[in-house]
Amino acid sequence: MGTYLEGILVALKGVPMTLAVAIIAVAIGFCVGLLLALMKLSKKKILRAISNVYVEIIRGTPLLVQALIFAYGLPQVFGFHYPRYVFGISGLIIPAIIVCGFNSAAYMAEVIRGGIQAVPKGQREAALALGMSRIQVMKLVVIPQAFKIVVPSLGNEVITMIKETSVLSYVGVVEILRQAALWNASTFETFPAYVGAAIVYLCLTIPLSRLVKLIEVKLAGGVK
Amino acid sequence: MLEFKNMGKTFGDLHVISGVTGRVDDGEVLSIIGPSGAGKSTFLRCLNLLEEPTEGETFIDGEKITHENIVEVREKMTMVFQNFDLFNNMNVLKNITIGPTAVKGISKAEAEAKAMKLLERVGLADKAHVHVSSLSGGQKQRVAIARALAMDPEIILFDEPTSALDPEMVGEVLDVMKSLADDGLTMIIVTHEMAFAKEVSDQIFFMAEGGILERGTPDEIFNHPKEERTKQFLEKVL
Numbered sequence: 001m002g003t004y005l006e007g008i009l010v011a012l013k014g015v016p017m018t019l020a021v022a023i024i025a026v027a028i029g030f031c032v033g034l035l036l037a038l039m040k041l042s043k044k045k046i047l048r049a050i051s052n053v054y055v056e057i058i059r060g061t062p063l064l065v066q067a068l069i070f071a072y073g074l075p076q077v078f079g080f081h082y083p084r085y086v087f088g089i090s091g092l093i094i095p096a097i098i099v100c101g102f103n104s105a106a107y108m109a110e111v112i113r114g115g116i117q118a119v120p121k122g123q124r125e126a127a128l129a130l131g132m133s134r135i136q137v138m139k140l141v142v143i144p145q146a147f148k149i150v151v152p153s154l155g156n157e158v159i160t161m162i163k164e165t166s167v168l169s170y171v172g173v174v175e176i177l178r179q180a181a182l183w184n185a186s187t188f189e190t191f192p193a194y195v196g197a198a199i200v201y202l203c204l205t206i207p208l209s210r211l212v213k214l215i216e217v218k219l220a221g222g223v224k
Numbered sequence: 225m226l227e228f229k230n231m232g233k234t235f236g237d238l239h240v241i242s243g244v245t246g247r248v249d250d251g252e253v254l255s256i257i258g259p260s261g262a263g264k265s266t267f268l269r270c271l272n273l274l275e276e277p278t279e280g281e282t283f284i285d286g287e288k289i290t291h292e293n294i295v296e297v298r299e300k301m302t303m304v305f306q307n308f309d310l311f312n313n314m315n316v317l318k319n320i321t322i323g324p325t326a327v328k329g330i331s332k333a334e335a336e337a338k339a340m341k342l343l344e345r346v347g348l349a350d351k352a353h354v355h356v357s358s359l360s361g362g363q364k365q366r367v368a369i370a371r372a373l374a375m376d377p378e379i380i381l382f383d384e385p386t387s388a389l390d391p392e393m394v395g396e397v398l399d400v401m402k403s404l405a406d407d408g409l410t411m412i413i414v415t416h417e418m419a420f421a422k423e424v425s426d427q428i429f430f431m432a433e434g435g436i437l438e439r440g441t442p443d444e445i446f447n448h449p450k451e452e453r454t455k456q457f458l459e460k461v462l
């Protein structure tokens with residue numbers, strides 16, 4: 001029993017890293033995803049094409065492969081190094097966050113586009129008819145409403161990201177799974193190590209998905 | 225003064241309006257009546273370029289309306305829609321101040337003071353801080369009118385402002401519009417409220433099949449229609 005508890009405690013040490021990467025990645029994902037969504041809705045064919053190609057590539061390849069390319073592939077081709085340490089942790093967190101953010105963006109682009117299109121056309125026209133520019137219409141009327149629609153999906157994306165960041169254990173980021181793997185390597189307590197990791201993931205994902213459900217209900221009640 | 229010459233609009237092969245010509249002088253009310261699908265909304269939307277006309281041109285105070293000056297034109301010529309289309313992410317007050325602050329760069333305090341006056345005018349001062357979703361249809365439309373007035377427009381375009389309302393709420397909206405007409409605001413109103421059109425208008429267009437079939441004073445159109453189509457239409461709706 002003690003070894004299982006130890007397994008959980010070891011995995012717990014990875015929580016701050018996992019959460020930090022997941023949350024920053026989703027924040028980046030939201031911003032880039034918003035840009036991709038606006039490009040998808042653009043009148044300019046070239047912008048739509050760029051956005052579509054980006055989404056296809058990201059969604060069509062595994063996150064692990066993307067992470068390996070970013071963490072090890074790019075530095076080799078372009079002859080640069082990520083800083084060894086940032087804020088006292090391995091510099092590989094930089095490509096890790098970038099890759100997760102840009103990956104998440106591809107998934108969020110579609111969600112955000114749906115949110116934008118769910119804002120009634122009449123409100124956009126009413127805003128235009130007052131003399132607002134297209135950018136003002138987006139900023140003042142459409143995006144605030146789309147955001148409300150998209151918030152639950154953002155929450156779900158954080159949950160997905162928490163799980164997905166486990167692949168970062170292959171590119172030197174010491175998050176939950178990596179903590180477990182390292183402990184396993186030194187103690188050979190394989191089963192307690194990975195069960196400990198699983199339990200810690202569940203402790204994060206279950207309350208979070210409850211929270212998302214709550215927010216969803218609340219928002220649905222508030223918007224008519 | 226608004227002047228439109230030979231306005232036309234096609235959607236693909238569909239000729240929705242063609243050859244619409246006329247003028248509305250300052251302080252005048254033009255009402256447009258006609259059957260569904262006549263192209264009344266399309267015509268209004270071509271005036272402020274919510275729809276791109278395929279033919280013709282429009283002049284406001286002698287200046288041609290183009291994509292270059294459309295933003296300034298829309299400040300001078302605002303619009304009220306059938307479905308109110310209030311901004312759902314704002315309360316009543318913000319719906320009214322957003323135009324002046326965002327478009328005209330007026331300070332928030334000044335815009336709010338003005339918005340309160342306008343709300344008083346449309347009888348909704350007590351609703352300033354409620355969310356728009358809690359208003360009735362008639363109240364929503366009065367807020368939409370206040371929102372249009374907040375820009376200090378010379379002209380307001382109304383596209384069937386009472387058609388989405390429960391019958392008991394039509395009156396409160398028409399009353400506000402009547403008071404605007406009395407104050408000398410220039411208005412172009414697409415409406416199915418014949419008694420109202422007859423009372424407030426200086427000229428009436430009867431539109432059918434994409435053109436103005438008959439035009440005249442309310443007396444000419446309602447009491448002495450010349451065209452057979454106009455007579456049939458009026459018989460049906462009166």
Ligand SMILES: Nc1ncnc2c1ncn2[C@@H]1O[C@H](COP(=O)(O)OP(=O)(O)OP(=O)(O)O)[C@@H](O)[C@H]1O
Pocket residue numbers: 235238240258259260261262263264265266267
């Ligand atoms: N965006 C569009 N694309 C294609 N056809 C359109 C479009 N907008 C309007 N139409 C067509 O143009 C015609 C005129 O429409 P419009 O809405 O201007 O009529 P209306 O006189 O306002 O009718 P109603 O009284 O029902 O509002 C209709 O046949 C309509 O289907």
Ligand SMILES: [Mg+2]
Pocket residue numbers: 264265266383384
């Ligand atoms: Mg119409």
